[in-house]
Amino acid sequence: MNPLLEQFLIEGRDLLDAAGAALLDLERAHADAAAMNSLFRAVHTLKGTSGLFEMAPLTSLVHAGEDLLAQLRSTGRPITPAMVDLLLAAFDLTRTWLEAIERSGGDLPAEAAEVAATRAQAIRALMDGGDGPAAASAGGTAAPHAPPAWVATLPPAELATAEAAARAVDRDLVAVEYCPDAQCFFRGEDPLNLVRQVPELVALQVLPPPAWPALAEMDAFASALSFRLLCTAPREDVQHLFRYCEDVAISAFAPSQAPQPDAGVVTEVLASQLHLLDVSCEPECLPGRASAIGMLLRRVMTHLGRALDEATLGSAVRQTAEGHPEALAALLREVRAPAAPPPLPPLAAAAAAGGTAVAADPAEAPAPSPELRSAPVTLRVDQSKIDVLMNLVGELIVAKNSLSYLARKAEAGASARDLARDIKDQQAVVHRLAEEMQSAVMAIRMLPVNHVFQRFPRLVRDLSRRLGKQVDVVLEGEETEADKNMIEALSDPLLHMIRNSLDHGLESAEERMVAGKKPHGTLRLAAEQQNETIVVTVSDDGRGIDPKRVRRKAVERGLLDDAAAEAMPDEEALRLVFRAGFSTSEQVSDLSGRGVGMDVVRSTVEKVGGWVDLSSKPGQGTTVRMTLPLTMAVTRIMTIECAGHLFGIPMNTVVESVRLPASAVHCIRGQEAFVLRDRIVPLLRLDHLLELPVAPQAAAREDDPVLVLRAGQATVGLVIDAFRERMEAIVRPLEGMLSGLRGFVGTTLLGDGRVLLILDVAELV
Incomplete structure (x- = not known):
């Protein structure tokens, strides 16, 4: 995978985490400007960085959320539960897509474009005061939006010309507010060249900064201008042009002077097309007639502001060209009675019908498909922790070199006493470095x-x-x-x-x-x-x-x-x-x-x-x-002896150790027990639990060594033969034929090479 893409996936998840947390904070406190700024910054950055990788569906979905947040910031309109629901669903879907990209090596799901259009449409519908998903139409073409406030500052004649141009091509006007960063030239960004490339430009404002700096302080290599423009090109084309720019806001709105649809004219036009379908013609004329009727039907639907399923229309046109006009005639009859657009289905249903679903309960989200390759596990680490480890490695190299010196000294015939002293000193250095390196590595794994x-x-x-x-x-x-x-x-x-x-x-x-x-x-x-x-x-x-x-x-x-x-x-x-x-x-x-x-x-x-x-x-x-x-990597254990064998017990289960005289042991309901600080503690014998022979010296003891252990919710006493040393160890799980052995959590190696079995206290008692 592209290293840059890997970095984007990591940062993308962090941005989604930050955006989700800020959104919940904003829902609790509507006037929290810091939460709004944090939320907008995270969404804006995610949109900008996603544009580097040609992820058009993901970018368009995040952009819709950014447009909604920009409107809330500029108007002071409070965020509603419906907005929070849609934005959280969009964040969930974006996270799902990031996981799909990571597992596939860079590809979005096949249905991403369709699902993104539906979700973005629902979000943009809220910008017009809608209450939720039902405020949007079902087709995938966003409902007309209110123009940005700055559009009203354009000269009336220029605005009228722009609206007329949009009506002439049956499109929305696309508004672009572009405020390039002062250092944009050093990132290869050329604002003037970008503006020149805007297709179908119909209005342009070039704005100076609020206050020009003094001539002596002016930086000739800093961008100072802002741009506002209107065009009639498709919004997707404009977004593609500005895909590498972060400081840009793009929105679309319908011309305010667009004529209202005339139902009578529409009915008359459609009736004429139905009549045309009934008129017989030569077979070679059918494809041209079908294509013309399909194009006219598409224009009528645009005129009515209604959605049209392109797949259904295409199929009907093909059938008509083959001499079967019934499907196209049915479409024409359906359009003759204009109806309100059907409500947008709930997001969960839309996702189920359109592809990637977002679980209503995040805890029950489906697991990734097993056929996708597993993604590498990464861990973000503070650089200072790596620096500490590097310094220790440097000291370890020095300690390694000193071993060569000791070898040469031994070959030269140095006395055993001198060698023993030097080896002991060097062992202390290596011991210190090993402990510090262990701590440094464990610190890297800490979260x-x-x-x-x-x-x-x-x-x-x-x-x-x-x-x-x-x-x-x-x-x-x-x-x-x-x-x-x-x-x-x-x-x-x-x-x-x-x-x-x-x-x-x-x-x-x-x-x-x-x-x-x-x-x-x-x-x-x-x-x-x-x-x-x-x-x-x-x-x-x-x-x-x-x-x-x-x-x-x-x-x-x-x-x-x-x-x-x-x-x-x-x-x-x-x-x-x-x-x-x-x-x-x-x-x-x-x-x-x-x-x-x-x-x-x-x-x-x-x-x-x-x-x-x-x-x-x-x-x-x-x-x-x-x-x-704190960690499962290194376990502190206490070694004990029982029936001539050594065992280990994890220190986190040990409450205390006592020596118990025989007179302190009582039998309560058939169970040995003793009293510890006014509390009755059951007493168990390790040799009985493990079915080991009783050690000969056990009968001669005046008192028994007892470990007081915590076993789940209970406290018990465990009788052993002797306490041994405490140590830190790497515990390995039982493998092979021993993997099913009950009563043991694993093994570790002692300094003399022997294997030490670590007891599972909860399992034994």
Whole structure:
């Protein structure tokens, strides 16, 4: 793929992210000038850069959005929900096209032009005060627009001449406002030459700057003029001419003095054409007659301002030329009774009929077609992080050269004591460099959680409107960083929790007001770093979870009997929502209620070495906390000994280590346990879990080494034979015949070459 195109795809996604965020900010605060400027800047830049690659459908769609935003900026007209919906749909479609370009190597989908015309038409219809997609006609020809305000400043005679020229060729007038950047000459842009090349130019204004600089300060190589012009050429031709220019606004509008269609004349003309079809003629005359009637029908439709399906007309003309005029006659009869243009179908239906569809729920967007080649995975990195790594590589080269010096010194017969001292010193240098390089590489892989957080304000907006609820999204700690893989692993759990909050947790505005709450619910996403972990919290101020209802549902589903449910503490009852297939919802919807969402949250988080906590108060809201390691690349483990074998346990599961005398062990309901700070902790023995022989020295011990571990929502004690060292390791997953072995997360190599098995605490207990 063209490297320039690859860069455009990366920047294009960033611009779409920025535009989407600014658009949602603008919807919440209509008078937010900063949000409007940020939105316009992102859309304007995307339009300009896309023009470098001959992506006419994509450019025209983004340009329609830019024209709408330009009108809102200049008139102060507030943005409406219909505008936000159409612009967000356009951004989604543009993102889909960027992905298609990336996978195909540079090609837009075949139906892109048709879909872009429909979407652009719907957006431009809003510029005339329409309320949404229904304001546009269905044909693909945009409805006439109001002219830009500057058109009224043209001399009346010049404007009248321009309108007459447009009516003579049955076209809209195209208005161009071109304000080239002062440094445009240095980019190869020649404003005067561009204006000279405008086809069918009918009016031109050349504007000086508001104030000329002093002669001594004037830069002869800086462009200072602006241009306003009208032409009757097709808008697409004008856009193609200015495709490399960023500082240009192009719009089309119908001549204000265009005569109204005369229904009587139209009927008479069409009747004469029907009569002509009935008159017999020689077969060689049929193609000419069919072509003439088709051309006349096209002009009549343009005169009426109605859309005409060119494919249908072309087929009818061909059939008439072959001696079958029925289809063309049917078209003529259909046009004889002028009717209002049919409404534009909903965007989702239009996309389904015309090609690329944009899912109503962004979370359910279809996966890319498998036959398309996978795109390379890229990671944008701050240059300063690369500089740190390069400096460390330089130090490593110096350290490598010192090894040659030590080898020569050994060959020269240096004493063992001197060599040992030098090797020890050099090992310390290499050890330091290895640790710093590890930290530098890990820093390169770190991403802010905003990378995943930024997807959800749009999702919350769409789903809350769909559910008829009013929800404010609050993001906190977006700059908190974690490993790229860990950040991406957050996506699915967050999606399920947000769906549950919107569907089950947050009430409608009416319910909230009856309960004495403000009409708008609040959904909060927060992230913070705590030591070697990242804590992500999802909370809402909704109705909360009733432990009594959870117990009742558990009994109904056969998970508990009545006695166990009655004795279960509230905290433990709330954890039942993480059971597979468990749901408190009475109804199953396409959003939630199937009992899989919170199970996915728990399993996904535990798979990456984290855990989930849930707290809730009925009537006040629910909070879910996910605690995950900062990175999966390097794992801190504690080595332990059991029955003469070494094992590793991830440090993020270790709460503390204690030595437990035999007198402190009790049997409660057939289970060994001990009391730790007034809390009963179940006790398990690793040799029993792994079915290993009991070590001979175990019976002679006065006290047992015990690791207190966190296993999901529970805390347990694990009896071992001895504590060993702590270390950092690269944990590799089990492969081959061992891949299905339960109770182990992977392996790592020890310094002496032995393989160390890493225990999966949640699986074992």
